Amino acid sequence: QSETIKIGFPTPLTGPFSAEAQDQVKAAELAIKEFNDAGGFNGRKAELLVRDDKLNPGEAATRTLELIEKDKVNYVVGSLSAATQLSINAVCKERKVLFNSISQSDAINEVKDWSVYTFHEALNPTMTAGAVARYSIPRYGKKIVYLTADYAYGHEMVRAFERAGKEMGATTLADIRHPLGASDYSAFLPRIKALNPDILVLCNFGRDLVNSAKQCTDFGLKSSMKIVTPVLLYTARLAGGPEAFEGILGGTSYYWGLEDRIPTAKTFNDAFRKMYNGQVPSDYGALGYAGVKTVLTAVKNAKSTDTMKVVTALENLKYDFYKGPEYYRKCDHQAVQTVIIVESKSKDMKDKYDVFKILTIEPTTEKNMRSCAELGHKA
Amino acid sequence: MKSFFQLIARHRVLASTLFLMIFPFIMPYEALAINILIFGLFAMGFNLLFGYMGLLSFGHAAFLGIGSYLTGIGIVHYAMPWGAAILVGVIGAAIGGLLMGFLAIRTRGIYFSMVTLALGQIVFYGFYKAESLTGGENGLRGVRVDTFNILGMPVDFLNPMIKYYIILFFVVIAMWLISRILNSPLGAVMEAIRENEKRAAACGFDVTRTKLLVFVLSAAICGLAGSLRALHLSIVPIDSLHYLQSGQAVMMSILGGMGTFFGPFVGAAVMLYLEDVVTTFTKHWMAVIGLVFMFFVLFFPQGIWGTILSKLNLNQGSKS
Amino acid sequence: MSSLNQTPILEARNVSKSFGKFKALQDVSTTFMPGTLTAIIGPNGAGKSTFFNALSGAFPPSSGQILFNGKDITGMQQHEFARIGISKSFQITNVFKQLTVHENVRVAAQMETARYNFLRNAQSYPEPIELADQLLRRVNLEHLRNKKTGDLAHGQQRALEIAMALACNPSLLLLDEPTAGMSPEETLVMMDLIRTLANERTVILVEHKMKLIMGLCKRIIVLHHGEFLAEGTPEEIQNNAEVRRVYLGQG
Amino acid sequence: MLRIENLNAWYDRSHVLQGVSLEVNKGEIVTLMGRNGAGKTTTLRSLMGLLPKREGKTTIDGTSFLDLAAHERYHLGLAYVPEDRRIVPGLTVKENLELGVISKKNRGDMSALVDEIAETFPRLKERLYQDGTSMSGGEQQMLAIARAMIAKPKVILLDEPSEGIMPVLVEEMFELFAKLKQQGVTILLVEQNVQQALKISDRAYILDQGQIVFHDTAQNLLNNDEIQQKYCAV
Amino acid sequence: MTGLTFELLCMQLLTGIALGSIYALLALGLCLVFGMLNVVNFAHGAFFMVGAFMGVYFLGITGNFWFSLILTPIATGVLGLLTERFLVRPLYGRGIDYPLLLTFGLSYVLIEAMRVTFGIEGLPSVTPDGLKGTMDVGVGFFPKYRLFLIAATAVIIFAVWFFIQKTKYGLIIKAGAADQEIVKVLGVDIAKVWLMVFGLGCAIAGLSGILASPTRSVNPEMGIPILAESFVVTVVGGMGSPVGAVVAGLLVGVVYSMTSLFFPDLAELSIFVLMAVVLLIRPQGLFGKAGAMG
Numbered sequence A: 001q002s003e004t005i006k007i008g009f010p011t012p013l014t015g016p017f018s019a020e021a022q023d024q025v026k027a028a029e030l031a032i033k034e035f036n037d038a039g040g041f042n043g044r045k046a047e048l049l050v051r052d053d054k055l056n057p058g059e060a061a062t063r064t065l066e067l068i069e070k071d072k073v074n075y076v077v078g079s080l081s082a083a084t085q086l087s088i089n090a091v092c093k094e095r096k097v098l099f100n101s102i103s104q105s106d107a108i109n110e111v112k113d114w115s116v117y118t119f120h121e122a123l124n125p126t127m128t129a130g131a132v133a134r135y136s137i138p139r140y141g142k143k144i145v146y147l148t149a150d151y152a153y154g155h156e157m158v159r160a161f162e163r164a165g166k167e168m169g170a171t172t173l174a175d176i177r178h179p180l181g182a183s184d185y186s187a188f189l190p191r192i193k194a195l196n197p198d199i200l201v202l203c204n205f206g207r208d209l210v211n212s213a214k215q216c217t218d219f220g221l222k223s224s225m226k227i228v229t230p231v232l233l234y235t236a237r238l239a240g241g242p243e244a245f246e247g248i249l250g251g252t253s254y255y256w257g258l259e260d261r262i263p264t265a266k267t268f269n270d271a272f273r274k275m276y277n278g279q280v281p282s283d284y285g286a287l288g289y290a291g292v293k294t295v296l297t298a299v300k301n302a303k304s305t306d307t308m309k310v311v312t313a314l315e316n317l318k319y320d321f322y323k324g325p326e327y328y329r330k331c332d333h334q335a336v337q338t339v340i341i342v343e344s345k346s347k348d349m350k351d352k353y354d355v356f357k358i359l360t361i362e363p364t365t366e367k368n369m370r371s372c373a374e375l376g377h378k379a
Numbered sequence B: 001m002k003s004f005f006q007l008i009a010r011h012r013v014l015a016s017t018l019f020l021m022i023f024p025f026i027m028p029y030e031a032l033a034i035n036i037l038i039f040g041l042f043a044m045g046f047n048l049l050f051g052y053m054g055l056l057s058f059g060h061a062a063f064l065g066i067g068s069y070l071t072g073i074g075i076v077h078y079a080m081p082w083g084a085a086i087l088v089g090v091i092g093a094a095i096g097g098l099l100m101g102f103l104a105i106r107t108r109g110i111y112f113s114m115v116t117l118a119l120g121q122i123v124f125y126g127f128y129k130a131e132s133l134t135g136g137e138n139g140l141r142g143v144r145v146d147t148f149n150i151l152g153m154p155v156d157f158l159n160p161m162i163k164y165y166i167i168l169f170f171v172v173i174a175m176w177l178i179s180r181i182l183n184s185p186l187g188a189v190m191e192a193i194r195e196n197e198k199r200a201a202a203c204g205f206d207v208t209r210t211k212l213l214v215f216v217l218s219a220a221i222c223g224l225a226g227s228l229r230a231l232h233l234s235i236v237p238i239d240s241l242h243y244l245q246s247g248q249a250v251m252m253s254i255l256g257g258m259g260t261f262f263g264p265f266v267g268a269a270v271m272l273y274l275e276d277v278v279t280t281f282t283k284h285w286m287a288v289i290g291l292v293f294m295f296f297v298l299f300f301p302q303g304i305w306g307t308i309l310s311k312l313n314l315n316q317g318s319k320s
Numbered sequence C: 001m002s003s004l005n006q007t008p009i010l011e012a013r014n015v016s017k018s019f020g021k022f023k024a025l026q027d028v029s030t031t032f033m034p035g036t037l038t039a040i041i042g043p044n045g046a047g048k049s050t051f052f053n054a055l056s057g058a059f060p061p062s063s064g065q066i067l068f069n070g071k072d073i074t075g076m077q078q079h080e081f082a083r084i085g086i087s088k089s090f091q092i093t094n095v096f097k098q099l100t101v102h103e104n105v106r107v108a109a110q111m112e113t114a115r116y117n118f119l120r121n122a123q124s125y126p127e128p129i130e131l132a133d134q135l136l137r138r139v140n141l142e143h144l145r146n147k148k149t150g151d152l153a154h155g156q157q158r159a160l161e162i163a164m165a166l167a168c169n170p171s172l173l174l175l176d177e178p179t180a181g182m183s184p185e186e187t188l189v190m191m192d193l194i195r196t197l198a199n200e201r202t203v204i205l206v207e208h209k210m211k212l213i214m215g216l217c218k219r220i221i222v223l224h225h226g227e228f229l230a231e232g233t234p235e236e237i238q239n240n241a242e243v244r245r246v247y248l249g250q251g
Numbered sequence D: 001m002l003r004i005e006n007l008n009a010w011y012d013r014s015h016v017l018q019g020v021s022l023e024v025n026k027g028e029i030v031t032l033m034g035r036n037g038a039g040k041t042t043t044l045r046s047l048m049g050l051l052p053k054r055e056g057k058t059t060i061d062g063t064s065f066l067d068l069a070a071h072e073r074y075h076l077g078l079a080y081v082p083e084d085r086r087i088v089p090g091l092t093v094k095e096n097l098e099l100g101v102i103s104k105k106n107r108g109d110m111s112a113l114v115d116e117i118a119e120t121f122p123r124l125k126e127r128l129y130q131d132g133t134s135m136s137g138g139e140q141q142m143l144a145i146a147r148a149m150i151a152k153p154k155v156i157l158l159d160e161p162s163e164g165i166m167p168v169l170v171e172e173m174f175e176l177f178a179k180l181k182q183q184g185v186t187i188l189l190v191e192q193n194v195q196q197a198l199k200i201s202d203r204a205y206i207l208d209q210g211q212i213v214f215h216d217t218a219q220n221l222l223n224n225d226e227i228q229q230k231y232c233a234v
Numbered sequence E: 001m002t003g004l005t006f007e008l009l010c011m012q013l014l015t016g017i018a019l020g021s022i023y024a025l026l027a028l029g030l031c032l033v034f035g036m037l038n039v040v041n042f043a044h045g046a047f048f049m050v051g052a053f054m055g056v057y058f059l060g061i062t063g064n065f066w067f068s069l070i071l072t073p074i075a076t077g078v079l080g081l082l083t084e085r086f087l088v089r090p091l092y093g094r095g096i097d098y099p100l101l102l103t104f105g106l107s108y109v110l111i112e113a114m115r116v117t118f119g120i121e122g123l124p125s126v127t128p129d130g131l132k133g134t135m136d137v138g139v140g141f142f143p144k145y146r147l148f149l150i151a152a153t154a155v156i157i158f159a160v161w162f163f164i165q166k167t168k169y170g171l172i173i174k175a176g177a178a179d180q181e182i183v184k185v186l187g188v189d190i191a192k193v194w195l196m197v198f199g200l201g202c203a204i205a206g207l208s209g210i211l212a213s214p215t216r217s218v219n220p221e222m223g224i225p226i227l228a229e230s231f232v233v234t235v236v237g238g239m240g241s242p243v244g245a246v247v248a249g250l251l252v253g254v255v256y257s258m259t260s261l262f263f264p265d266l267a268e269l270s271i272f273v274l275m276a277v278v279l280l281i282r283p284q285g286l287f288g289k290a291g292a293m294g
């Protein structure tokens, strides 16, 4: 049989996360290419079917239905927001299709949404925000103010940061929730200034982060407090510019600069550079690579494309594709991996890609994750 | 030829039904066809108010959303049977329409649009904040109906074709209702009010009551569309309530031909189909859609369906 | 006037209306007996249309009362006026421009029979359709039956205006300058129509065409500056010096 | 001065004016009469350039203007008082008057112009700051005429100016037209108030179904019993 | 709430005014076009966005914020002129819906055009030198740039007000909005006036874009949310009333800011609630004329 192995890839090619999404596609194509160049599986090549979910959960569900019903894809990898990944997950779960999610969310690990077909290659807020808390609280102080995008993902970041902070005796002065997608944050800033915290945690993402960071800078907040953010995106930093992000630190799943320390990162970056004339992959882009690559590797390991067999193969997979060793935790299929803490540079940049300084890498450990029991899983 | 079309116009519900029976076979995949059914219904419900009463609401997403959420919540949290869940959705939307309409019809013109927009956003935030029931930004997941029991006969609702025809059944009922309304004396009053409120009142028609009545009917139909959508997607995204969704109904109606019976449906079909196809081969779909819109506005001012009707000289009294 | 023991069909008691500081109507009191034909005249801006608007429910008077068949109807809504049988034609043409001529009248005619029914086919109610056709014949518009109203010439719209006012079969008909803009020929037709209408119901009209009024009504009321100036038979009015001065002129 | 030859005009597909020819000499008042729907308004509107489709030849002082846009015709000295008055809602009486000269390069002093107008229409001066459309029907008519006259046009096209105007004023208005005529203004008048119109007119045309069916001097028309019977009764 | 001080309230108020300035400017352009042409310009937000991009782009070329401040409105204004001439003009007289749909389509095209030209991430924008940093305003430190924003808005608004109230164009605009035919008959080349008004509206949108750019990220979608907000402002003020647009802009800014202080997560909702309440009490908006715009 020489039928291709089809991987459906719904992701928001347009809309506010389009930069990240298009990078995801590029990296995923790289994974496909590597698989095919290596001869595929029993001569069967892999194919990526990219669909624009427009960052809209309804559209994402429809597109996933299309991929499953019309295109008859074998697996689904993708998504770039909590809401769309949960909707894709819901559809896949109902149709018993394997889904490897590459966007952050805590909910997807919980038993309510989870199914045996659900894998989560991305970090989740508990891991990222926790790591940032563990890094910054001892260094900058215990009085914390949160500026939070008012949606599930924002709340999850706060919860994780507080949870890690509690062990270190941190106190929350205020959790200020701003509307998702607000373009002006100035109205929240005088109060934050008046509260005078040690650390201001920006629990938002993408353009919200760019705008809030920028305005914090304008209002001179940086002189009296440290600004940190659980998810500091490479692409957001590029779009926001060095001035706005100066001195802000945060967590990320990947930064190309890891190549100095981790050999697989170097291999991955070089392959990416070669395929896309000199560009480097972004953090979320890299997840596209990993998400597809793990699934295809599992197919090979399972020696079958049968979904349940691939699930088992994934559960048993130990891999190091680009950022050091990883594996999927058995109970919730969460990828156990490192969190990289970076700080935005504003000077001494070698080229336009050189935007972060790696402060530390928090090692892989299940201790920092919510336990299986906590999530409602049996084992 | 012409008499053929007149025949169709006379039996418009029957004709539409026959057409929709074969529709899934000309669409690339069933989920899209079902989406078109649902949004076609949504746009038709909206058009009842917009095209026939001249009230441009920017808050109709509220009814789509209320329908979806109530049906979804009924199934997810209260394990209701699907029939009851749909009923709850439709009634909920009608009640929502009554409240919103009651407040909004005191204003006119663009102000009416804006009040409905604002009230719609308030509904949005209400559902957004009721996270424990609605799932907030993440949406309501798990609206699962695997099998439909029709007169004791279980059918597989996961089968896309079966799902299509089940949903079509409801859509046809709603279309029949809309068609009846338009042909009825109330339909005539609606148009009269659209043309000239002052005169309509002087003729003895209670303008406020009529507007409210139509608002509620329109909301209920949009609510039904919402309920069906929850069953179709098995999730309820919060975007269902967003004003951009209301905007879609406006666009669909105008694109297809406002104030025509089938126009909004055509608008929905063209728009969704185009978006689907264009998105698949270019990421610059927005430019393509934008240009197509501009093209139609400039060269087909009566909308696609409206233009077809007037080319065939069938739109006397704009009743098709 | 002759029928002393009858209740008036319409009575205005001290009706006043102000727009901001401006008093358009001040303490106007008068009665109209059933089956009579009365004309209201007065200079431009005297308040005739304002008085009509108050009588027909377009807006409530600022103070004073309006009684219909002895019942106080002040403050009722516009559509309720139409339902109890008060109907008005507008001075400035006010029709449904996008609908056809016949639809205009039919809609107005369905008020009685089939107001809000939304499940029956409108075509299944013969009464409004027939009534509409009949009224169009009366105002000589039957040849334009299926034309879009907005495309009609001014005078034709004026005639339609009357037909619509008649469609809800009112017992009291208020006509605000019904023949304005009509050609002499058509004016004659309209006069005849008004005369026959007055046999069936009470009619009050505002007109500036004195010759027309003189031949038509027995009673004339004159308003001036929002106040009652005079009342009487055509002869009395024509010979009233004050009326001549402010309104009629010498001619 | 104003000359129309074989004018045809259409609304959509309906051919409303079918070869109308007429002529108004300088300083003349010419009345255009005819039953409702005859095409009187349409004639005036096509003279003013407000009809999308028109054919024929129209000249003013020998200058052909059929192809000019409405606003250019104003600058040729044509003024128009529409039958439905068209007082601009939301503007005061004064602003409505001001509009009459707004497009003139040197429009002169507004208050002097208003005073001039007030001589003819004192009511308007009393109400300068009232919203134009809240005035009574007759008052609005005065305003519309005043607005057209304030620009001192060469030719005024009047569409049923006496409609809704009280008798005293109708007389005065016709006197005013006569006065304007003496000042050299040329007037094309559409009127249903035929008797009075003819009294001040020099000549008259009768329009029927988009064609001129009769034409004579006003005096002859007044004496023509048949025509009187047919068009001028009441 | 703890720590509520007079200084905080004042700062919050000032923040609201700065925010409201942008709203007021945007609404002014929107309301000018609506009031005159009866066109609801759905591309207004896109013109704002294009203005921001142009601003950053011209800044890049000329290296001077002030040049860019002049060039940008000219560029978007010309774009507006072209739009009116070739796209909107054929639609006059067809009611409010068609231009709405057309400009909606146009906004998609403009967004995509910027994506293709400048990339999907958008451009980093910088605060002009001289206006960087904060300044002591007595109750605390406030960004200099936002103070400049308030001042610049005041100047622009005054200029537009003068144009509308004190020149004859204002009267033509008002009359033309209500009845174009009569204005034509009175000798005004209304087509030209419409062209200029549309151009002016778009120029103001572009100007608001460049003025806003240093305070937020410049990206192709930045015009979408702000469009809804400026509609709210226009409506609260009363459609077609420039004074209303300004007052409502500031009001909305301040309401947003104050809600942010007390109920931060309801900030976004607050402006919609404000609009609903205003319209339910005064159906024609704060400064709208009753009865106008049926």
Ligand SMILES: Nc1ncnc2c1ncn2[C@@H]1O[C@H](COP(=O)(O)OP(=O)(O)OP(=O)(O)O)[C@@H](O)[C@H]1O
Residues within 6 Å of the ligand: C019, C022, C024, C042, C043, C044, C045, C046, C047, C048, C049, C050, C051, C091, D134, D135, D136, D137, D138, D139, D164
């Ligand atoms: N809404 C309003 N606001 C302010 N003034 C008004 C309003 N409506 C009417 N008026 C004024 O009230 C007076 C009476 O107006 P009305 O229309 O009743 O006059 P009329 O007698 O019908 O005159 P005509 O014979 O000219 O139609 C007029 O001076 C008019 O300007």
Ligand SMILES: Nc1ncnc2c1ncn2[C@@H]1O[C@H](COP(=O)(O)OP(=O)(O)OP(=O)(O)O)[C@@H](O)[C@H]1O
Residues within 6 Å of the ligand: C150, C151, C152, C153, C154, C155, C156, C181, C182, C183, D011, D012, D014, D016, D034, D035, D036, D037, D038, D039, D040, D041, D042, D043, D083
């Ligand atoms: N906008 C229009 N579209 C189509 N037909 C029209 C339009 N306006 C007028 N007509 C038709 O053109 C013919 C002439 O109308 P016009 O208004 O010129 O008549 P008129 O002589 O001024 O009548 P009146 O005395 O009633 O004002 C009429 O038959 C009318 O129905």
Ligand SMILES: CC(C)C[C@H](N)C(=O)O
Residues within 6 Å of the ligand: A080, A081, A082, A083, A103, A104, A105, A153, A205, A231
């Ligand atoms: C890519 C993710 C960090 C995005 C996040 N999950 C969201 O919902 O917005």
Ligand SMILES: [Mg+2]
Residues within 6 Å of the ligand: C048, C049, C050, C091, D136, D137, D138
């Ligand atoms: Mg009157």
Ligand SMILES: [Mg+2]
Residues within 6 Å of the ligand: C153, C154, C155, D040, D041, D042, D083, D159
């Ligand atoms: Mg006429």
